[in-house]
Amino acid sequence: EDKVVQSPLSLVVHEGDTVTLNCSYEVTNFRSLLWYKQEKKAPTFLFMLTSSGIEKKSGRLSSILDKKELFSILNITATQTGDSAIYLCAAAYSGAGSYQLTFGKGTKLSVIP
Amino acid sequence: NAGVTQTPKFQVLKTGQSMTLQCAQDMNHEYMSWYRQDPGMGLRLIHYSVGAGITDQGEVPNGYNVSRSTTEDFPLRLLSAAPSQTSVYFCASSWGQTYGYTFGSGTRLTVV
Numbered sequence: 123e124d125k126v127v128q129s130p131l132s133l134v135v136h137e138g139d140t141v142t143l144n145c146s147y148e149v150t151n152f153r154s155l156l157w158y159k160q161e162k163k164a165p166t167f168l169f170m171l172t173s174s175g176i177e178k179k180s181g182r183l184s185s186i187l188d189k190k191e192l193f194s195i196l197n198i199t200a201t202q203t204g205d206s207a208i209y210l211c212a213a214a215y216s217g218a219g220s221y222q223l224t225f226g227k228g229t230k231l232s233v234i235p
Numbered sequence: 236n237a238g239v240t241q242t243p244k245f246q247v248l249k250t251g252q253s254m255t256l257q258c259a260q261d262m263n264h265e266y267m268s269w270y271r272q273d274p275g276m277g278l279r280l281i282h283y284s285v286g287a288g289i290t291d292q293g294e295v296p297n298g299y300n301v302s303r304s305t306t307e308d309f310p311l312r313l314l315s316a317a318p319s320q321t322s323v324y325f326c327a328s329s330w331g332q333t334y335g336y337t338f339g340s341g342t343r344l345t346v347v
Binding site for chain 2: 153210212
């Protein structure tokens with residue numbers, strides 16, 4: 123059975139802290155690993171990772187994938203209250219022309235002033 | 236460019252009623268999916284489509300039907316609503332394997 127496990131499930135930090143969110147996966151026909159940020163409504167796309175060891179960065183956020191150990195991490199440096207959200211990890215898989223995502227349960231990050 | 240548009244945003248149904256959640260995208264994406272999101276459960280795939288006229292079941296398809304008559308539209312039908320279908324429903328679309336999925340803003344459905 124395909125599965126994606128995120129840890130921790132929730133996290134409370136102070137502004138300025140650095141956080142690391144974890145995602146492990148076991149997915150048949152794995153294609154890529156995606157990270158989303160969900161505030162009040164729709165998940166918004168952060169990163170897609172397809173190659174091991176290549177870090178992707180966007181401002182204070184960065185992410186890396188290890189395809190041998192089947193995990194990814196999302197780092198947020200110098201956290202701000204606006205980073206408070208649920209961070210979702212999804213493993214993309216394909217087969218018979220399809221392309222779908224299996225999501226983890228998310229990590230709820232709360233950044234307090 | 237509207238992206239992925241879902242209607243309605245909120246809906247209350249009585250047990251046994253049927254309804255259709257609408258989803259439309261204007262990005263010419265071939266891949267479209269419906270998810271439900273429940274507390275502590277993450278996003279679970281209900282049905283998906285790889286193009287007009289082609290649909291298939293996801294992880295939790297029971298009680299739902301879909302059709303894809305055009306590239307733009309992918310409606311989700313609840314056949315006979317049950318309280319267990321109380322959830323937030325998201326529609327998403329994508330170009331394909333080298334792209335992420337773009338999500339709509341969701342429909343919050345309550346079945347009483």
